[in-house]
Amino acid sequence: xxxxxKRLKLLNALSKTTKAVSIRSPLPVLTGIxxxxxxxxxxxxxSDSDITIQTRIEKDENLIINQTGGVVLNxxxxxxxxxxxxxxxxxxxxxxxxxxxxxGSNSKFDLNGTDILDYPRIDLSKTGTKVLLNxxxxxxxxxxxxxAASDKENKPILTGINFKATNHQLECTATDSYRxxxxxxxxxxxxxxxxxxxxxxxxxxSKIIESDEMIEMxxxxxxxxxxxxxxxxxxxxxxxxxxxxxxxxxxxxxYELDLDTHYLLNAIDRxxxxxxxxxxxxxxxxxxxxxxxxxxxxxxxSVEEILDNAFYKGEPLSISFSSKYANDxxxxxxxxxxxxxxxxxxxxxxxxxxxxxxxxxxxxxxxTF
Amino acid sequence: xxxxxKRLKLLNALSKTTKAVSIRSPLPVLTGIxxxxxxxxxxxxxSDSDITIQTRIEKDENLIINQTGGVVLNxxxxxxxxxxxxxxxxxxxxxxxxxxxxxGSNSKFDLNGTDILDYPRIDLSKTGTKVLLNxxxxxxxxxxxxxAASDKENKPILTGINFKATNHQLECTATDSYRxxxxxxxxxxxxxxxxxxxxxxxxxxSKIIESDEMIEMxxxxxxxxxxxxxxxxxxxxxxxxxxxxxxxxxxxxxYELDLDTHYLLNAIDRxxxxxxxxxxxxxxxxxxxxxxxxxxxxxxxSVEEILDNAFYKGEPLSISFSSKYANDxxxxxxxxxxxxxxxxxxxxxxxxxxxxxxxxxxxxxxxTF
Numbered sequence: 001x002x003x004x005x006k007r008l009k010l011l012n013a014l015s016k017t018t019k020a021v022s023i024r025s026p027l028p029v030l031t032g033i034x035x036x037x038x039x040x041x042x043x044x045x046x047s048d049s050d051i052t053i054q055t056r057i058e059k060d061e062n063l064i065i066n067q068t069g070g071v072v073l074n075x076x077x078x079x080x081x082x083x084x085x086x087x088x089x090x091x092x093x094x095x096x097x098x099x100x101x102x103x104g105s106n107s108k109f110d111l112n113g114t115d116i117l118d119y120p121r122i123d124l125s126k127t128g129t130k131v132l133l134n135x136x137x138x139x140x141x142x143x144x145x146x147x148a149a150s151d152k153e154n155k156p157i158l159t160g161i162n163f164k165a166t167n168h169q170l171e172c173t174a175t176d177s178y179r180x181x182x183x184x185x186x187x188x189x190x191x192x193x194x195x196x197x198x199x200x201x202x203x204x205x206s207k208i209i210e211s212d213e214m215i216e217m218x219x220x221x222x223x224x225x226x227x228x229x230x231x232x233x234x235x236x237x238x239x240x241x242x243x244x245x246x247x248x249x250x251x252x253x254x255y256e257l258d259l260d261t262h263y264l265l266n267a268i269d270r271x272x273x274x275x276x277x278x279x280x281x282x283x284x285x286x287x288x289x290x291x292x293x294x295x296x297x298x299x300x301x302s303v304e305e306i307l308d309n310a311f312y313k314g315e316p317l318s319i320s321f322s323s324k325y326a327n328d329x330x331x332x333x334x335x336x337x338x339x340x341x342x343x344x345x346x347x348x349x350x351x352x353x354x355x356x357x358x359x360x361x362x363x364x365x366x367x368t369f
Numbered sequence: 370x371x372x373x374x375k376r377l378k379l380l381n382a383l384s385k386t387t388k389a390v391s392i393r394s395p396l397p398v399l400t401g402i403x404x405x406x407x408x409x410x411x412x413x414x415x416s417d418s419d420i421t422i423q424t425r426i427e428k429d430e431n432l433i434i435n436q437t438g439g440v441v442l443n444x445x446x447x448x449x450x451x452x453x454x455x456x457x458x459x460x461x462x463x464x465x466x467x468x469x470x471x472x473g474s475n476s477k478f479d480l481n482g483t484d485i486l487d488y489p490r491i492d493l494s495k496t497g498t499k500v501l502l503n504x505x506x507x508x509x510x511x512x513x514x515x516x517a518a519s520d521k522e523n524k525p526i527l528t529g530i531n532f533k534a535t536n537h538q539l540e541c542t543a544t545d546s547y548r549x550x551x552x553x554x555x556x557x558x559x560x561x562x563x564x565x566x567x568x569x570x571x572x573x574x575s576k577i578i579e580s581d582e583m584i585e586m587x588x589x590x591x592x593x594x595x596x597x598x599x600x601x602x603x604x605x606x607x608x609x610x611x612x613x614x615x616x617x618x619x620x621x622x623x624y625e626l627d628l629d630t631h632y633l634l635n636a637i638d639r640x641x642x643x644x645x646x647x648x649x650x651x652x653x654x655x656x657x658x659x660x661x662x663x664x665x666x667x668x669x670x671s672v673e674e675i676l677d678n679a680f681y682k683g684e685p686l687s688i689s690f691s692s693k694y695a696n697d698x699x700x701x702x703x704x705x706x707x708x709x710x711x712x713x714x715x716x717x718x719x720x721x722x723x724x725x726x727x728x729x730x731x732x733x734x735x736x737t738f
Contacts, residue, residue: 077669080642086635086674099670106677107639111670266455270476273449300446301468301480305455308475 001037001069001100002093006062010090011082013055014075016231017046019204020053021075027120032072033079034119035092039068045122046075049236051201052122053208056230070116071098078102081109124232128220129191131165135209135228137185141172142206144183144332144359149199150176160196162242163219173245174199179325180245180362181332193219196242201235208233249350249362253341255314257286258354261338263309265330271295272323274303281366282323287316295323319345321365326351329361370406370438370469371462375431379459380451382424383444385600386415388573389422390444396489401441402448403488404461408437414491415444418605420570421491422577425599439485440467447471450478493601497589498560500534504578504597506554510541511575513552513701513728518568519545529565531611532588542614543568548694549614549731550701562588565611570604577602618719618731622710624683626655627723630707632678634699640664641692643672650735651692656685664692688714690734695720698730 017033025031025048034045042063045054057063071094082090087104094100098113142161150158155177162173168190173182205226209215218225226233271282274297282295291307319342329351330338337354351361386402394400394417403414411432414423426432440463451459456473463469467482511530519527524546531542537559542551574595578584587594595602640651643666651664660676688711698720699707706723720730 074669077642081639084635084639084642086639107636107672107674109643109670109672112668266453267476270450270453270455273446273453274478299481300443301478303476303478305476 001035001071002066002091003037003042004064004066004089004091005042005057007082007085007088007090007104009057009062011079013042013044013057014079014082016055016208017044017053018075018079019207020046020048020051020233022048023076025049029072029114029118029120031074031076032114032119033075034070034072034116036070036116037065037068039065045119047120047122050198051204051236052124052232052234053204054124054232058230066093069094071100071113072116072119073100073111073113077111081111085109122234124225124234126216126218126225126227128218128225129193131170131187131189131191131217131219133170133185133187133215133217135211135213135215138215139206139209141183141185142202145172145174145181146199146203147174147328147332148176148179148181148361149174152176157196157238157240157242159200160198160238160242161202162194162196164194164242165219166192173242175243175245178322178364179329180248180360181329182245182249182360182362184358191219194242195219195224196238196240197224197235198238205233205235248348249360250341250343250347253343253350255286255312255317255342257284257291257310257312257340257342259307259310259338259340261330261333261336264307264338265327267293267305267307268323268327268330271303271305272327274301275323279366280323281320282326283318283320285316285318286312286314288312288314314342317342317345319349319365320367321349321363325363329363332359332361370404370440371435371460372406372411373433373435373458373460374411374426376451376454376457376459376473378426378431380448382411382413382426383448383451385424385577386413386422387444387448388576389415389417389420389602391417392445394418398441398483398487398489400443400445401483401488402444403439403441403485405439405485406434406437408434414488416489416491419567420573420605421493421601421603422573423493423601425601427599435462438463440469440482441485441488442469442480442482446480450480454478491603493594493603495585495587495594495596497587497592497594498562500539500556500558500560500586500588502539502554502556502584502586504580504582504584507584508575508578510552510554511571514541514543514550515568515572516543516697516701517545517548517550517730518543521545526565526607526609526611528569529567529607529611530571531563531565533563533611534588535561542611544612544614547691547733548698549617549729550698551614551618551729551731553727560588563611564588564593565607565609566593566604567607574602574604617717618729619710619712619716622712622719624655624681624686624711626653626660626679626681626709626711628676628679628707628709630699630702630705633676633707634696636662636674636676637692637696637699640672640674641696643670644692648735649692650689651695652687652689654685654687655681655683657681657683683711686711686714688718688734689736690718690732694732698732701728701730 036043042057085104091103102109215228285292294304296302342349405412411426454473460472471478584597663673665671704722711718
């Protein structure tokens with residue numbers, strides 16, 4: 001293996017593929033990035049058991065290929081070296097077996113690599129149901145739902161985001177059973193599937209998306225493949241069936257609160273100052289004349305904030321909930337105005353954009369103080 | 370206690386005094402800030418056993434005093450509240466005993482304070498030897514020496530910075546016994562003292578210094594007082610005698626390396642990529658024709674960097690040292706060019722500005738690999 005490459009081009013590709021690598025992988029070779037230098041391109045692959053990221057750099061004036069070949073280099077070291085080496089152009093060649101030299105102007109790194117044959121074969125073939133999804137829409141799906149996924153491993157299925165396609169519609173849902181986030185988008189294809197993708201993998205994909213483009217998704221039983229630009233990303237699916245959450249979402253409401261998104265976020269932030277980090281419970285007291293957000297912290301003190309930039313319809317209602325959950329849910333809206341819909345004091349309430357219905361955030365209240 | 374104040378004015382004062390507070394103080398009242406509202410001013414005090422910071426806000430159009438009095442408020446909560454409250458002007462008044470209301474436009478916080486009589490009396494009188502020091506020079510002293518102080522408690526005296534005044538000269542030294550940093554400044558006063566101030570306290574003082582001004586220092590046996598602007602800061606001294614370090618600094622040298630500060634820092638940064646976090650040893654091989662910085666990491670690989678932007682005088686010499694210590698020492702110079710002076714392979718070497726002699730950094734080499 002012997003090639004010359006523009007530093008920033010390689011750095012960009014390494015930054016992507018490294019996201020798939022877990023430096024604590026039980027299989028040592030998977031702590032590395034596979035360099036596969038072919039006649040016309042350099043293919044870099046990073047992988048752990050959940051996600052594989054492959055990116056391809058085509059041969060051109062920025063990539064001079066002297067001799068094809070391959071090697072696996074420790075992801076952490078090669079990324080740091082390419083980030084810091086003293087040259088705009090880098091030469092990389094294997095010296096002896098898997099020993100690889102990375103040279104800049106005055107610096108020269110020799111890294112002990114691993115034979116490319118020791119790298120596991122990963123099947124990245126385009127099989128299964130094909131769907132086209134705009135990259136920015138996928139980014140929105142991820143950012144508007146991921147925080148509601150569970151971070152506890154006792155119910156693995158809840159650590160993922162559920163993607164359910166039917167009748168030209170894709171419904172994406174995350175829930176940790178105390179709150180729920182759902183985003184609905186339309187699909188050109190009339191396809192049917194119901195899969196749950198690890199939240200962490202989707203988060204990495206979101207970071208790799210750079211521009212507005214179409215992503216080909218290939219959905220099969222155990223995995224899903226994303227193909228866009230020069231990237232192929234494959235993630236495993238989470239086994240098990242995702243709970244049917246639609247029955248949890250009330251369809252009629254007795255109370256409605258309309259407010260400015262940013263104003264409410266600031267008020268929640270202030271009132272949360274006097275809550276415990278563990279439960280951070282705040283209370284909302286509403287009647288058409290006065291809307292008060294408050295909290296109370298034993299021994300420390302209390303806070304009350306009057307929301308005068310809000311409009312309430314319904315009988316007087318008091319409801320207590322986690323300020324963190326409310327904050328996460330409200331932040332998911334990139335819109336200036338939202339509405340909060342209630343059915344009763346101890347019933348889940350939902351948050352929606354004031355005009356659109358594509359995103360639904362549901363929060364379970366808690367017993368009041 | 371009842372007053373109205375501009376939010377930013379109070380926030381600035383609280384940010385300073387809070388720096389002295391340790392939220393894990395064994396004396397609960399010291400987790401608070403003392404508010405002492407007098408006829409003509411508001412005095413805020415924060416303290417732990419090492420440092421006390423007091424700042425004074427004079428009565429003017431930004432501070433309206435309705436009723437004098439005082440209270441101690443939890444530093445963390447009062448700081449967060451003043452940071453986030455929804456108004457440019459805040460009203461603060463005690464409601465009942467130590468229960469204190471902080472009000473903005475629509476938000477109202479009630480904090481359970483502590484009676485001001487429970488706050489320990491701290492003597493901040495201006496006693497001892499008086500010295501005047503420019504604030505920016507004090508900042509330089511701190512930033513150019515503090516990293517060399519020990520972070521281990523087994524030799525408490527080494528966790529401080531030694532200030533030794535004699536013959537119109539102030540010599541400030543920190544050492545963890547593997548390296549040493551010294552800065553010498555001249556004094557108008559012909560005073561004599563030899564004190565060691567906790568490095569952590571000096572670091573807090575450095576953060577409070579905002580402008581170019583004169584600081585009055587009052588040095589006594591067990592403490593030192595700094596008075597500037599509307600601030601009074603008092604720090605305890607560390608007991609014990611600081612080692613006489615001048616005999617450690619060689620006064621003649623056989624080898625000299627001159628280089629560009631920034632260029633050397635970058636080279637060290639690169640070569641350090643292949644070192645262990647524990648010892649991070651790098652090696653410098655010098656002869657007048659070639660200067661090479663290198664490191665080696667078992668199983669991982671090696672790196673060599675040719676320093677061609679450097680000038681060396683002397684017989685060939687190889688020396689190994691901690692890249693972290695070298696990096697800290699070199700960063701202390703705000704000058705474009707430095708010189709490194711050696712006496713032998715296993716002898717301490719020193720780093721100086723290429724032209725000035727006010728700062729001396731000394732590093733002990735280690736056995737080479």
